[in-house]
Amino acid sequence: xxxxxxxxxxxxxxxxxxxxxxxxxxxxxxxxxxxxxxxxxxxxxxxxxxxxxxxxxxxxxxxxxxxxxxxxxxxxxxxxxxxxxxxxxxxxxxxxxxxxxxxxxxxxxx
Amino acid sequence: xxxxxxxxxxxxxxxxxxxxxxxxxxxxxxxxxxxxxxxxxxxxxxxxxxxxxxxxxxxxxxxxxxxxxxxxxxxxxxxxxxxxxxxxxxxxxxxxxxxxxxxxxxxxxxxxxxxxxxxxxxxxxxxxxxxxxxxxxxxxxxxxxxxxxxxxxxxxxxxxxxxxxxxxxxxxxxxxxxxxxxxxxxxxxxxxxxxxxxxxxxxxxxxxxxxxxxxxxxxxxxxxxxxxxxxxxxxxxxxxxxxxxxxxxxxxxxxxxxxxxxxxxxxxxxxxxxxxxxxxxxxxxxxxxxxxxxxxxxxxxxxxxxxxxxxxxxxxxxxxxxxxxxxxxxxxxxxxxxxxxxxxxxxxxxxxxxxxxxxxxxxxxxxxxxxxxxxxxxxxxxxxxxxxxxxxxxxxxxxxxxxxxxxxxxxxxxxxxxxxxxxxxxxxxxxxxxxxxxxxxxxxxxxxxxxxxxxxxxxxxxxxxxxxxxxxxxxxxxxxxxxxxxxxxxxxxxxxxxxxxxxxxxxxxxxxxxxxxxxxxxxxxxxxxxxxxxxxxxxxxxxxxxxxxxxxxxxxxxxxxxxxxxxxxxxxxxxxxxxxxxxxxxxxxxxxxxxxxxxxxxxxxxxxxxxxxxxxxxxxxxxxxxxxxxxxxxxxxxxxxxxxxxxxxxxxxxxxxxxxxxxxxxxxxxxxxxxxxxxxxxxxxxxxxxxxxxxxxxxxxxxxxxxxxxxxxxxxxxxxxxxxxxxxxxxxxxxxxxxxxxxxxxxxxxxxxxxxxxxxxxxxxxxxxxxxxxxxxxxxxxxxxxxxxxxxxxxxxxxxxxxxxxxxxxxxxxxxxxxxxxxxxxxxxxxxxxxxxxxxxxxxxxxxxxxxxxxxxxxxxxxxxxxxxxxxx
Numbered sequence: 001x002x003x004x005x006x007x008x009x010x011x012x013x014x015x016x017x018x019x020x021x022x023x024x025x026x027x028x029x030x031x032x033x034x035x036x037x038x039x040x041x042x043x044x045x046x047x048x049x050x051x052x053x054x055x056x057x058x059x060x061x062x063x064x065x066x067x068x069x070x071x072x073x074x075x076x077x078x079x080x081x082x083x084x085x086x087x088x089x090x091x092x093x094x095x096x097x098x099x100x101x102x103x104x105x106x107x108x109x110x
Numbered sequence: 111x112x113x114x115x116x117x118x119x120x121x122x123x124x125x126x127x128x129x130x131x132x133x134x135x136x137x138x139x140x141x142x143x144x145x146x147x148x149x150x151x152x153x154x155x156x157x158x159x160x161x162x163x164x165x166x167x168x169x170x171x172x173x174x175x176x177x178x179x180x181x182x183x184x185x186x187x188x189x190x191x192x193x194x195x196x197x198x199x200x201x202x203x204x205x206x207x208x209x210x211x212x213x214x215x216x217x218x219x220x221x222x223x224x225x226x227x228x229x230x231x232x233x234x235x236x237x238x239x240x241x242x243x244x245x246x247x248x249x250x251x252x253x254x255x256x257x258x259x260x261x262x263x264x265x266x267x268x269x270x271x272x273x274x275x276x277x278x279x280x281x282x283x284x285x286x287x288x289x290x291x292x293x294x295x296x297x298x299x300x301x302x303x304x305x306x307x308x309x310x311x312x313x314x315x316x317x318x319x320x321x322x323x324x325x326x327x328x329x330x331x332x333x334x335x336x337x338x339x340x341x342x343x344x345x346x347x348x349x350x351x352x353x354x355x356x357x358x359x360x361x362x363x364x365x366x367x368x369x370x371x372x373x374x375x376x377x378x379x380x381x382x383x384x385x386x387x388x389x390x391x392x393x394x395x396x397x398x399x400x401x402x403x404x405x406x407x408x409x410x411x412x413x414x415x416x417x418x419x420x421x422x423x424x425x426x427x428x429x430x431x432x433x434x435x436x437x438x439x440x441x442x443x444x445x446x447x448x449x450x451x452x453x454x455x456x457x458x459x460x461x462x463x464x465x466x467x468x469x470x471x472x473x474x475x476x477x478x479x480x481x482x483x484x485x486x487x488x489x490x491x492x493x494x495x496x497x498x499x500x501x502x503x504x505x506x507x508x509x510x511x512x513x514x515x516x517x518x519x520x521x522x523x524x525x526x527x528x529x530x531x532x533x534x535x536x537x538x539x540x541x542x543x544x545x546x547x548x549x550x551x552x553x554x555x556x557x558x559x560x561x562x563x564x565x566x567x568x569x570x571x572x573x574x575x576x577x578x579x580x581x582x583x584x585x586x587x588x589x590x591x592x593x594x595x596x597x598x599x600x601x602x603x604x605x606x607x608x609x610x611x612x613x614x615x616x617x618x619x620x621x622x623x624x625x626x627x628x629x630x631x632x633x634x635x636x637x638x639x640x641x642x643x644x645x646x647x648x649x650x651x652x653x654x655x656x657x658x659x660x661x662x663x664x665x666x667x668x669x670x671x672x673x674x675x676x677x678x679x680x681x682x683x684x685x686x687x688x689x690x691x692x693x694x695x696x697x698x699x700x701x702x703x704x705x706x707x708x709x710x711x712x713x714x715x716x717x718x719x720x721x722x723x724x725x726x727x728x729x730x731x732x733x734x735x736x737x738x739x740x741x742x743x744x745x746x747x748x749x750x751x752x753x754x755x756x757x758x759x760x761x762x763x764x765x766x767x768x769x770x771x772x773x774x775x776x777x778x779x780x781x782x783x784x785x786x787x788x789x790x791x792x793x794x795x796x797x798x799x800x801x802x803x804x805x806x807x808x809x810x811x812x813x814x815x816x817x818x819x820x821x822x823x824x825x826x827x828x829x830x831x832x833x834x835x836x837x838x839x840x841x842x843x844x845x846x847x848x849x850x851x852x853x854x855x856x857x858x859x860x861x862x863x864x865x866x867x868x869x870x871x872x873x874x875x876x877x878x879x880x881x882x883x884x885x886x887x888x889x890x891x892x893x894x895x896x897x898x899x900x901x902x903x904x905x906x907x908x909x910x911x912x913x914x915x916x917x918x919x920x921x922x923x924x925x926x927x928x929x930x931x932x933x934x935x936x937x938x939x940x941x942x943x944x945x946x947x948x949x950x951x952x953x954x955x956x957x958x959x960x961x962x963x964x965x966x967x968x969x970x971x972x973x974x975x976x977x978x979x980x981x982x983x
Contacts, residue, residue, distance in 0.1 A: 044167055045167075074136060
């Protein structure tokens with residue numbers, strides 16, 4: 001069976017959406033990525049991926065929550081769907097399965 | 111930052127989907143604020159700008175819903191259907207509209223082809239922008255004369271000393287006029303040339319056989335296809351041996367080229383130029399002419415200041431300063447592609463076009479298109495006005511402005527495409543006629559020439575623009591209720607009035623020009639030229655035709671039945687004369703004056719053969735031997751020029767170095783004779799008998815009665831007896847003379863055609879406009895009729911509207927036409943007087959046209975039943 005596949009960036013964002021819960025929106029995700037990975041990503045790249053994930057049905061969005069910080073503009077808050085959660089979980093499991101096949105050697109003297 | 115800067119907002123709004131914009135904007139602001147805190151204001155701002163621009167990515171832009179609302183397709187279908195229904199309802203209007211547009215496109219395309227062909231002469235040569243002809247300036251009789259030739263020796267000198275010159279090639283007329291192969295001979299019409307072997311490298315000709323190395327063979331000769339076909343038929347000409355005239359030198363055919371057509375150069379056969387002359391005296395005009403050739407150079411880059419100064423220093427090195435100053439000798443460069451349309455210089459070879467006519471034709475084309483556009487605009491405004499209700503309904507049902515515009519645009523577009531197809535089709539069918547009218551070298555494929563396509567495309571776009579803009583503006587800005595209420599409202603009649611005035615003006619200008627040009631043309635054909643050009647043959651004798659031959663031939667010719675008079679002279683009708691310096695006695699002054707006069711050598715029978723009137727004194731007399739060298743005859747212009755009151759008996763002599771050989775008195779005065787086209791004034795002319803044992807140029811004039819064909823046949827037989835193997839060159843003088851005004855004749859017939867088209871389009875337009883106006887005023891007419899107006903009164907009322915416009919436009923157009931025609935006529939030394947008749951004719955014709963085309967609708971509106979029209983509403 002062909003498995004649903006996400007690339008690493010998509011997976012990262014999907015995970016972040018799941019993790020941030022009611023705080024999952026474009027700017028927050030961008031800042032989180034920067035803080036977690038120490039890697040700068042552009043806002044537009046994050047947005048594009050969010051839209052794509054939404055198209056695929058892994059996340060859904062509602063509009064709401066304007067704050068002063070953002071000049072009174074409302075946020076588009078994303079939350080993960082069951083399908084998204086399933087994909088995330090299956091990807092994680094697949095990876096663990098494959099990981100089990102790797103000879104578990106200790107890295108003592110490389 | 112509370113909100114984005116204006117530019118960023120505009121940018122993002124343009125590229126981001128509307129649904130997502132607010133969140134994107136918010137995120138941007140938030141990130142900015144966050145970064146201000148973490149990295150500082152400057153960096154944050156930089157990153158902000160960058161981030162904004164990074165939204166230019168397919169993931170964002172393609173997320174925009176590109177609205178292909180299917181509704182549009184349905185609407186297009188609807189426009190199409192309503193359009194077709196409307197056409198069905200008003201077939202006459204449709205046919206007129208289409209006919210006018212088709213006619214205009216047809217004529218515009220022909221003119222575009224002609225103009226693009228005429229302006230692209232000699233652009234087929236490789237690197238033609240850098241190919242120049244080097245011309246020279248000379249001062250003669252205190253006037254700077256431009257020559258298309260330079261001393262023969264200059265070419266190699268330039269090539270040697272100026273590195274910027276890539277290649278040079280010289281070409282000039284060679285001696286001889288007949289090519290002979292075994293017992294066949296063919297005339298190459300004076301276009302036997304001799305040239306450098308580089309000619310074919312520098313300029314491009316189409317080689318049918320052989321290659322551009324043809325002239326590298328010192329005894330090679332290059333023929334054109336026509337000459338080769340005449341000599342060898344369909345057999346390959348390569349390697350065949352040819353002699354020129356009766357000289358023994360043998361030439362071998364090394365190449366055959368297609369007859370050059372899109373170039374100013376006339377060439378029939380080319381041999382290698384083997385003479386190497388040194389730079390001799392440039393003072394004497396005769397020597398300058400004889401030792402000169404046409405010189406082409408190809409430069410490595412366009413002419414620069416430096417190049418000119420190099421040439422200047424070269425000239426001063428090779429030519430004595432005193433000589434240069436004496437004749438004001440200088441060189442100038444002419445790009446090869448300009449030669450055809452530039453004015454004619456002395457010593458020019460080959461074809462010349464006329465820039466004036468090319469411009470005139472362009473203007474005519476633009477006018478034609480303008481008339482067609484105006485007509486179309488007027489008709490479609492009227493057309494759409496009668497559909498005001500449709501527009502109103504569309505507006506009520508929620509049609510946006512752009513939808514109404516797109517409806518009009520769609521109809522106009524379909525319409526003009528249809529007309530374009532018809533126009534091109536008509537052009538294809540009538541193409542032989544068009545080439546006959548404009549230029550025989552045009553080919554139908556030239557329609558796809560880039561320049562023609564651009565010209566035609568531009569014309570069409572302009573036409574489309576105007577014919578969409580006005581109706582569209584009218585409909586989108588008129589009120590809905592107004593649209594719905596009346597049958598035809600929202601119609602701006604002042605605009606249509608202006609347009610009609612312009613249209614009438616253009617047709618009035620064209621009519622008066624056509625009439626006037628026609629007058630001048632018939633004037634040219636019928637002018638008393640000072641001799642009788644009917645029933646007159648001119649025979650052209652080859653070089654080396656001896657005196658004995660001439661005497662026998664003349665004697666033989668007189669025996670031919672139908673020939674009444676024979677004369678030979680150097681008098682060349684529709685060509686020019688030679689000039690020479692004469693010493694003449696002055697009125698009331700003892701010393702002789704030296705003047706340059708035009709001269710003709712003739713025998714004693716010239717005056718009687720050509721029927722030239724002798725005004726004073728007598729003609730030459732063969733019985734008086736001293737007439738040869740002692741008797742001179744001058745024309746009226748010479749008498750005027752020299753200021754003689756009593757011309758007979760005045761002393762005149764020339765060539766004093768021959769010690770009184772040509773020294774005598776004026777024995778007669780003849781009337782002026784026009785032998786060159788009527789642009790030129792008659793030249794002051796002096797005639798004398800030829801040398802007793804030498805004939806300078808052999809033109810024989812034969813006056814005949816009766817059937818020309820049989821006379822020519824017997825003349826040819828006689829000629830064959832004396833010059834076996836030579837074909838006889840003969841011309842009808844009247845045809846030849848009229849041929850020298852070929853440009854005018856062609857221009858006239860094209861102008862006639864264009865005028866006809868313009869008038870026709872106008873008639874179609876006025877007819878439909880009148881119909882429309884009558885419908886619009888029907889209710890008014892109805893009420894008038896009820897109140898007792900008669901049919902004539904109503905008709906006149908209707909017609910008057912248009913007649914007023916005709917008067918206004920005549921007032922505008924006729925002065926313009928007057929100026930234009932005056933300008934054109936001033937190029938002729940002999941012309942008809944500019945009187946008011948053509949303008950009256952033009953005014954009257956346009957009036958008649960208007961009355962005729964309006965009368966139908968006038969009659970119709972006069973005859974209507976008031977009940978039918980008033981009851982509407």
